[in-house]
Amino acid sequence: MKNIRIIPRLDIKGPNLVKGIHLEGLRVLGTPEGFARHYYENGADELVYFDVVASLYNRNSLHDIITKTAREIFIPLTVGGGIRTIDDIKDVLRAGADKVALNTAALNNENIITEASRKFGSSTILVSIEAIRQPDGRYLAYTDNGREYTGKEVLAWARRAEELGAGEIMLTSVDMEGTGAGYDIELTKMVSESLSIPVIACGGAGSSEDIKDVIFNGKADAVSMASILHYECINNRSRFVDNSVEGNIEFLKSGKVFSKIKPVGLSEIKKYLHSNGVNCRETNQRIKS
Amino acid sequence: MTNIKYDVAIIDYGMGNLFSVKRACEHVGLNAVITHASDKIMNSSGVILPGVGAFGDAMSNLIKYDLVSPIKDYIQTGKPFMGICLGMQLMLSESEEFGAHKGLDIISGKVVKFPRLNAVGNTVKVPQVGWNSILPASVSWKNTPLEETADGEAMYFVHSFYCIPDKAENYLTATVYEDTKYCSSLIRGNVFAAQYHPEKSAKEGIKIYQNWGNSVKKGSI
Numbered sequence: 001m002k003n004i005r006i007i008p009r010l011d012i013k014g015p016n017l018v019k020g021i022h023l024e025g026l027r028v029l030g031t032p033e034g035f036a037r038h039y040y041e042n043g044a045d046e047l048v049y050f051d052v053v054a055s056l057y058n059r060n061s062l063h064d065i066i067t068k069t070a071r072e073i074f075i076p077l078t079v080g081g082g083i084r085t086i087d088d089i090k091d092v093l094r095a096g097a098d099k100v101a102l103n104t105a106a107l108n109n110e111n112i113i114t115e116a117s118r119k120f121g122s123s124t125i126l127v128s129i130e131a132i133r134q135p136d137g138r139y140l141a142y143t144d145n146g147r148e149y150t151g152k153e154v155l156a157w158a159r160r161a162e163e164l165g166a167g168e169i170m171l172t173s174v175d176m177e178g179t180g181a182g183y184d185i186e187l188t189k190m191v192s193e194s195l196s197i198p199v200i201a202c203g204g205a206g207s208s209e210d211i212k213d214v215i216f217n218g219k220a221d222a223v224s225m226a227s228i229l230h231y232e233c234i235n236n237r238s239r240f241v242d243n244s245v246e247g248n249i250e251f252l253k254s255g256k257v258f259s260k261i262k263p264v265g266l267s268e269i270k271k272y273l274h275s276n277g278v279n280c281r282e283t284n285q286r287i288k289s
Numbered sequence: 290m291t292n293i294k295y296d297v298a299i300i301d302y303g304m305g306n307l308f309s310v311k312r313a314c315e316h317v318g319l320n321a322v323i324t325h326a327s328d329k330i331m332n333s334s335g336v337i338l339p340g341v342g343a344f345g346d347a348m349s350n351l352i353k354y355d356l357v358s359p360i361k362d363y364i365q366t367g368k369p370f371m372g373i374c375l376g377m378q379l380m381l382s383e384s385e386e387f388g389a390h391k392g393l394d395i396i397s398g399k400v401v402k403f404p405r406l407n408a409v410g411n412t413v414k415v416p417q418v419g420w421n422s423i424l425p426a427s428v429s430w431k432n433t434p435l436e437e438t439a440d441g442e443a444m445y446f447v448h449s450f451y452c453i454p455d456k457a458e459n460y461l462t463a464t465v466y467e468d469t470k471y472c473s474s475l476i477r478g479n480v481f482a483a484q485y486h487p488e489k490s491a492k493e494g495i496k497i498y499q500n501w502g503n504s505v506k507k508g509s510i
Contacts, residue, residue: 003420003421004419045445070308070312074313074316074490074491075489076489093308098306098309118342120305121341123447196413196414196415198414
């Protein structure tokens with residue numbers, strides 16, 4: 001069996017790490033750098049930064065956060081949100097990202113996938129797909145955090161992205177995202193089994209069991225998660241909760257956790273996966289902090 | 290005209306993102322420059338040939354920037370040289386990537402693609418993206434940049450093709466992806482090359498830069 005990557009996803013708004021449900025209703029959790037450092041030291045295989053409001057302004061504003069991160073964190077960093085042009089990609093890579101995730105830009109202009117993968121290497125170019133299940137059972141791709149309808153079928157679009165030179169697919173179920181009710185297994189399996197490039201499953205993790213399920217039943221090549229890690233981080237490391245953060249911090253101050261989500265750390269997740277026969281990188285490089 | 294002396298020249302030939310390589314160098318105290326100027330390459334104490342992308346494009350670009358002779362001349366000096374990913378594959382004689390292409394032929398051997406199917410007939414995901422173990426091969430890791438690396442340590446890989454050197458004496462590590470066991474680092478005198486990305490392999494990868502950096506400062510691998 002191949003090695004499965006476990007990838008914390010950090011949604012960022014301005015200077016803050018945020019988290020929503022169904023990609024909406026964002027709550028401030030702290031500063032992204034502290035969380036990223038914690039995940040790095042605890043064995044994250046890669047990190048993903050998403051600028052969640054970038055689409056509104058048509059630009060990615062994470063450059064400073066990326067630069068600070070890349071100076072001290074030596075694992076692959078993928079950046080998404082508001083990346084529209086070849087120059088945008090170059091800027092984000094120059095700031096310190098290793099890969100970029102394209103969604104709106106790729107749907108508006110397929111050629112950017114080909115051009116970018118030729119210029120930066122296909123392994124640098126991920127296509128991010130936000131999928132919503134329709135009443136008739138079909139999955140359609142959306143943009144702008146699941147708000148904008150495109151009418152494109154997810155599987156056809158994923159295949160097309162592969163053909164055009166995408167190196168990986170980041171597949172988010174908007175329906176499951178932030179709920180803690182588990183990944184969309186059917187969606188992940190459908191896409192992963194039809195493609196020969198890796199598929200990263202996103203959206204829905206509420207427990208280690210959910211992660212195991214999307215690996216075995218959803219055939220995910222990599223798994224991304226946010227809430228379960230962030231809440232564990234907050235529970236155990238209140239030092240990341242910076243009082244200077246701005247925005248909607250009522251939730252943060254309340255100390256509550258969304259009920260379906262069982263906060264769990266990276267090393268516990270990996271230990272659980274190992275004991276269930278999943279190959280993943282052991283976290284023996286861990287540093288005590 | 291500046292006369293700054295750099296420890297390391299990172300060869301820029303238009304193949305991928307070199308910034309992470311530069312940051313890893315700086316992190317271990319090596320003063321690094323991204324360049325395709327042959328004098329900067331020759332005057333450096335260490336040279337890194339990184340690269341992601343297609344083998345044929347890479348060779349065309351090395352020829353276009355007139356870098357083939359400077360690389361070969363530099364290697365002749367005996368000073369430390371490191372190839373990473375595509376930079377490792379370019380060391381070999383030829384590649385079958387999208388038709389046959391000649392490589393730099395520093396180490397005799399060829400570059401081939403992962404098979405489409407594994408032994409039980411399932412599709413192999415290509416590229417291999419992720420962490421995998423490096424295992425002992427023919428050559429001892431003593432006195433190499435892997436001197437302090439544990440057998441089986443995980444490194445970060447992204448590649449669709451792999452190297453088959455002709456001679457066992459070049460096999461420094463082996464890695465297994467699906468059912469294919471292949472050479473994941475090679476060595477020949479002052480030339481060390483890795484299929485994985487040490488600059489993306491967390492603390493264990495940085496240790497490789499540290500050890501290679503020590504040889505740069507000492508003047509030999």
